[in-house]
Amino acid sequence: xxxxxxxxxxxxxxxxxxxxxxxxxxxxxxxxxxxxxxxxxxxxxxxxxxxxxxxxxxxxxxxxxxxxxxxxxxxxxxxxxxxxxxxxxxxxxxxxxxxxxxxxxxxxxxxxxxxxxxxxxxxxxxxxxxxxxxxxxxxxxxxxxxxxxxxxxxxxxxxxxxxxxxxxxxxxxxxxxxxxxxxxxxxxxxxxxxxxxxxxxxxxxxxxxxxxxxxxxxxxxxxxxxxxxxxxxxxxxxxxxxxxxxxxxxxxxxxxxxxxxxxxxxxxxxxxxxxxxxxxxxxxxxxxxxxxxxxxxxxxxxxx
Ligand SMILES: [Zn+2]
Numbered sequence: 137x138x139x140x141x142x143x144x145x146x147x148x149x150x151x152x153x154x155x156x157x158x159x160x161x162x163x164x165x166x167x168x169x170x171x172x173x174x175x176x177x178x179x180x181x182x183x184x185x186x187x188x189x190x191x192x193x194x195x196x197x198x199x200x201x202x203x204x205x206x207x208x209x210x211x212x213x214x215x216x217x218x219x220x221x222x223x224x225x226x227x228x229x230x231x232x233x234x235x236x237x238x239x240x241x242x243x244x245x246x247x248x249x250x251x252x253x254x255x256x257x258x259x260x261x262x263x264x265x266x267x268x269x270x271x272x273x274x275x276x277x278x279x280x281x282x283x284x285x286x287x288x289x290x291x292x293x294x295x296x297x298x299x300x301x302x303x304x305x306x307x308x309x310x311x312x313x314x315x316x317x318x319x320x321x322x323x324x325x326x327x328x329x330x331x332x333x334x335x336x337x338x339x340x341x342x343x344x345x346x347x348x349x350x351x352x353x354x355x356x357x358x359x360x361x362x363x364x365x366x367x368x369x370x371x372x373x374x375x376x377x378x379x380x381x382x383x384x385x386x387x388x389x390x391x392x393x394x395x396x397x398x399x400x401x402x403x404x405x406x407x408x409x410x411x412x413x414x415x416x417x418x419x420x421x422x423x424x425x426x427x428x429x430x431x432x433x434x435x436x437x438x439x440x
Contacts, residue, residue: 141424141425141426142378142379142380142381142425142426143380143425143426143427143428143432143433143436144380144381144382144383144421144425144426144427144428144433145190145191145342145380145381145382145383145427145428145429145430145432145433146183146188146190146191146383146385146418146421146427147190147191147192147193147219147260147283147344147382147383147384147385147430148179148190148191148192148193148384148385148386148387149193149221149260149384149385149386149387150171150176150192150193150194150195150198150221150387151171151195151221151225151262151386151387151388152166152169152171152172152195152197152198152204152225152387153166153169153170153171153172154166154169155195155225155262156171156388156399157398157399158225159227160398160399162398167203168203169198169203169204170391170392170394171387171388171391172198172203172204172207172387173207174390174391174392175387175388175389175390175391175392176207176210176211176387177207178390178391178411179385179387179390180210180211180214182390182414182415182418183214183216183418184214186418186419186422187422188418188421188422188427189215189216189217189427189428189429190216190217190427190429191216191217191218191219191258191429191430191431192211192216192217192218192219193219193220193221193258193260193283194208194218194219194220194221194244194248195221195222195223195224195225195244196220196221196222196223196224196240196243196244196245196246196247196248197223197224197225197244197247199244199247199248199250199251200247205251208251209251212251212252216429217257217258217429217430217431218248218251218252218254218256219256219257219258219259219260219283219430219431220241220244220245220248220256220258220259220260220279221244221259221260221262222240222241222244222259222261222262223239223240223241223243223244223247224240225262226240226262227262227263227265228263228265229261229262229263229265229270230261230265230266230267230269230270231265234269234272234273237269237270237273238273238277241259241273241274241277242277244256245277255278256279257279257280257281257430257431257434258279258280258281258282258283258342258430258431258434259274259279259281259282259283259284260282260283260284261282261284264284264285264286264316264344265284266282266284266285266313266316266331266341267331268328268331270282270284271326271331271337271339271341274339275337275338275339279339280339280340280431280434280435280438281323281339281340281341281342281430281431281433281434282339282340282341282342283341283342283343283344283382283430284341285316285319285331285341285342285343285344286316286343286344286346286353287316287317287318287319287320287321287332287343287344287346287351288316288317288346288351288352288353289316289317289318289351315330315332316332317351318332319331319332319341319343320334320343321343321345321346321348321377321379322343322379322380322437323340323341323342323343323380323382323433323434323436323437324340324341324437325337325338325339325340325341325437325438325439326339326341338438340434340437340438342382342430342433342434342437343382344382344384345374345379345381345382345383345384347369347370347373347374348373348374348376348377348379349373352370354366354367354370354371355383355384355385355386356384356385356386356389356413356414356417357386357389359413359417360389360404360405360409360410360413364413364416367413367416367417371420375424380433381421381425382430382433383417383421385414388404389410389414390407390410390411390414391407392407393406393407
């Protein structure tokens with residue numbers, strides 16, 4: 137029965153090539169941006185073929201870029217949702233002063249509005265960096281939902297992954313708080329005192345899906361690393377718990393492999409393998425869940 141299916145949403149984090157370079161300590165505006173030019177058309181194609189409406193989290197600076205505007209318009213034309221992923225993709229967003237976080241949210245919002253004609257309904261912080269301060273700002277600016285929460289205590293494997301594959305030092309690392317591991321695994325309205333508890337806020341938090349109990353993330357990047365069997369087991373455990381699902385991809389996932397030694401994450405599997413994995417995941421989700429945009433999922437969980 138189609139209507140009895142549990143809701144799921146598919147999110148694409150649109151980190152551009154320049155943000156990856158900045159992440160590894162380099163700078164420079166890049167054109168053409170191989171992530172946008174090659175990754176985005178493949179995602180649109182994958183979603184079109186599977187009749188999926190996804191949610192793309194766009195960095196505001198890219199929405200102002202004349203080369204990227206047309207590509208972004210296409211997302212909208214194909215009926216997907218465009219949401220806010222900050223203006224300049226700063227790592228450690230939540231440690232910035234309130235005024236600066238607000239500028240990041242508002243500037244991106246204005247740039248996205250110029251493309252879609254609509255105020256974005258949702259926000260995702262770079263690096264899953266959620267805080268009460270951020271939720272306050274999003275509520276003051278009438279956001280329907282936030283998707284910055286990665287409810288995991290497995291911060292250590294993520295750190296090791298970054299240390300080994302990203303060659304990051306500890307002080308360069310930003311990510312979810314340890315307390316995130318105690319948050320619910322389904323969309324909820326957080327409490328004002330503690331983001332990990334269900335409470336009186338208006339905004340809906342849509343956590344990124346992790347393996348129940350173990351709380352290990354299994355979005356695309358760990359699946360590329362550990363393989364499809366890792367996805368199969370994690371996904372099976374999520375389904376057994378009848379949990380709504382929020383599956384996260386990154387723009388880089390379907391981009392051409394390029395040889396840029398400055399970015400260690402280019403030691404990604406070959407494109408063919410990544411495409412196979414992404415196709416498998418999307419097909420599984422379409423088969424087992426009712427796929428909705430993140431805005432629609434948030435509306436379902438909003439208290440009446
Ligand atoms: Zn990002």
